[in-house]
Amino acid sequence: MSRALRPVLLLCALPGAFFVAFFLAPMVVVLIASMTTPAGQPTFAHYVRILADAYHWDVLWVTFRIGALTTLVCILIGYPLAWYLVRIVQWRPWRRFCVILLVVPLFTSNIVRSFGWMVLLGRNGLVNDGLIGLGLIERPMRFLGTELGILIGLVYILLPFIVLAVGNALAKVDPALEHASADLGATPAATFRTIIFPLSLPGLMSGAVMVFMLAVSAYVTPALLSGGRITVFSMLIFQQYSSVFDFNYGGALSITMLVLTLALVAIAGRLSEPRRA
């Protein structure tokens, strides 16, 4: 080993050790547990059991559907919101206030916020009262225990991720590019379609991937807002670990979930990739 390399390696050792201890090791423990019997014999029986059971597929379908819808709604609300904050707001204090408003909920506990939504979305909650007051509905709608309720809760929690990712990407687009586009005869709509949107796509994708991953793996929000009527995959995992104490089966469920999520993200990434690498 050369002398110059040593301090570099030493500097890398700490984050490396941290990564191994807190990310790699737990993952390996779960992976090993998922492929062994409680007695420690290697087996694929857990995976066979999961994949052969139609119930698991139903729960997976619900989970990924909620995740996809959450991502879609977050994009539809978050992109215009990011646009507003970056492009339209000129007064800096107001922009700063909006960003703080957006980020502050992230500092509060997930549980507290989900309970808040339970109150708001209840039969006699503010949302139903409001909708009835406006004459939009006659009788209270049921939100709790529906996918719509879970969707509302997840969108609320995950929206900041999209807004921050897209806002960051939009702020980086050089205004001179818009001028050049207009100069070459492009209407504002064409400029958005051909220049701004493609350049903000990487930010949008990273935000969407984050939202999707967090939405499909969310436990607290779906658990509280489902009212026991809807089951998502993370609840199955939680059951195995906390009630059944079957760490091997729970591990297999976790790995299944992880692999499927990563596969979906990889496919989405491939589809949205520009033509050239």
Next chain:
Amino acid sequence: MSSILAIDGLSKHFGGQPALTAIELAVEQGEFIALLGPSGCGKTTLLRCIAGFLTPEAGTIRLAGEDVTRLPPYRRPLNTVFQNYALFPHMSVAENVAYGPRRQGVAKDEAGKRTVEALELVGLAGFGERLPAQLSGGQQQRVALARAIVNRPQLLLLDEPLSALDLKLRKKVQGELKQIQHRLGIAFLFVTHDQEEALTMADRIVLMNRGRIEQIGRGQDIYAQPATRFAADFIGDANLLVVERRGDGSVSLLDGAITLPAADAPQGELTGVLRPEDILVTAGPVAGRLALPAVVSEIVHVGSHASVALAVSGTMLAARLAPSALADLSVGQPVFANIRLADLRLVPGDA
């Protein structure tokens, strides 16, 4: 034939501060015009008004006879080469160049053909598939030019397009740009703060200062007959002399060493302009010239010539000499600065 570009009484303010005041300018077909001035003089603001990125408070802008003052940029029949090129980073060179024709509704095949032609014209044939980031600064500059001329506009705006290039490359591109302009017959309106660049390239120079046009004319004319003190100072080197008006209508310069009748001189403050090469430095007085006693206080060699600082009646004058004339000159030596009164111009402006 009407002008390609006609600007009439154009004014623009930024938050109460005037950025452009009463601009009048006409550009004819195929002309190469340089908008020259120090930074903050309003030349870029004027360019942005013409391109449509800024709306003036007063005045009109006509392109080929049509009033475009209130039209958005994408409806104006002109194109721009931007200072930092503003190439679209996610598109190939060919896509960048084809962008204009495509937005104008030209069919894909035809746009492709024009793109190839434009890239050939700027010497980048075969570079179409590259991304802008894979090109050198000089090549990016050519792509920006190809993209701006592919639509064959009648007027091309260039916003300090060479400022990001190093000196040697800049000289080369200056020549190429002039050739391309000549071949296409497009009027170029070229913003620069570099007087040498303006003098080498432009048919006419529009000299700007503090949001106003100081003088419009051919480079050699502005040099020989500057209209204002600013014009004399900005184009080339000049000795700017304090002018005192005297009761009898004449003026005196250099503490009374020179007196001139000033009946036809402009009103207000005056400055005397004397170019360094118009001063003849000799050991004795020269016949037919006004010989001012002087002392050599500094000699600076600049290769092709030498710059000599002379103390004349307590004022420093710069003279330009050929190296051969320097042989018998040394610092501290008393000499004569011989000038012709015809070379001394009185212009408005405070020295």
